[in-house]
Amino acid sequence: MNKTSKTVLLILLAVILVGGGVFVGINWNNWFGKDDTPVTADLDENAEDYTGDRDVYQGEKNTDTIDIPGFEAINLKAGTAEQSVNLYNPEQNTCYFQMSLLLSDGTELWKSGLVEPGKAIYNITLNQTLEAGEYENAVLKYECFAMNDEQTPLNGSEIKLTLNVLE
Numbered sequence: 001m002n003k004t005s006k007t008v009l010l011i012l013l014a015v016i017l018v019g020g021g022v023f024v025g026i027n028w029n030n031w032f033g034k035d036d037t038p039v040t041a042d043l044d045e046n047a048e049d050y051t052g053d054r055d056v057y058q059g060e061k062n063t064d065t066i067d068i069p070g071f072e073a074i075n076l077k078a079g080t081a082e083q084s085v086n087l088y089n090p091e092q093n094t095c096y097f098q099m100s101l102l103l104s105d106g107t108e109l110w111k112s113g114l115v116e117p118g119k120a121i122y123n124i125t126l127n128q129t130l131e132a133g134e135y136e137n138a139v140l141k142y143e144c145f146a147m148n149d150e151q152t153p154l155n156g157s158e159i160k161l162t163l164n165v166l167e
Contacts, residue, residue, distance in 0.1 A: 044113030091118035
């Protein structure tokens, strides 16, 4: 192999290596980068600004606690999946809520997406209709998640209540 052939071969090899490096560099984040999907992708699209009666906030919020609304009963309409409710995440919280409504046997009637502090769910669609009556020991389950990219699970709560299903 003569000197000219070696020089051309080295130049060609250098171009291929530089081109390959540029190609890898351009695609690196697509292949190995962090998922930049915004947290809002999991937010409940039905959540809206809470307009119900609010507790008056007094003083600075302790970010180590989560305020969870309690209910003794929720009234629902018999024979229809479309329901009006008033389920909310208090504005002083520093976490997302995901709420579920369950019958006493664990049957899931409804589950929200993530609800931001200060937002409420006023209209829900049940997974099944209910006949008129009292459904005791139903559960309103709160799952709480940090407002970070990982949506780190936090403490939650299960509130036992009665579902009053009315004609």
